[in-house]
Amino acid sequence: MKCKSNDSVVCSCKHHAVFCPKCRRPVLVDGVDERLKEIALEVADEMGFDIIEMEAMPGHVHMLLEAGPQLGIHRAVKRIKGRTSHDLRAGFPWLRARIPALRASSHSVSSVEGAPLAVARQCIENQKSV
Known part of the structure; x- marks a missing residue:
């Protein structure tokens, strides 16, 4: 197990996060999904956490995220949802016409510390074939 550290904390906090567009509308298509991934990686870089798989x-x-306890997984997911909602609606005007807001207020997060990381990564990779 590889740990991250800063001046006062050594940790390995990996989480599986799931979130949906408002009203679970299937709007992450036609390039929106790829742009969402780019924005999420930018946010992770800015805030100092890692997106292992998406x-x-x-x-x-x-x-599959790795965020330290000082940042907090909730803050990381909330920032990703907020930035992607803002940027995607600005870049894809048809989204504004389709739904009043892109992000829903809820999300699901679970720790993956008990499961092997390879299993969690494979589960997320295989989502398209489900």
């Missing part, structure tokens, strides 16, 4: 389906997004 898959965007038409109606939801799965991510």
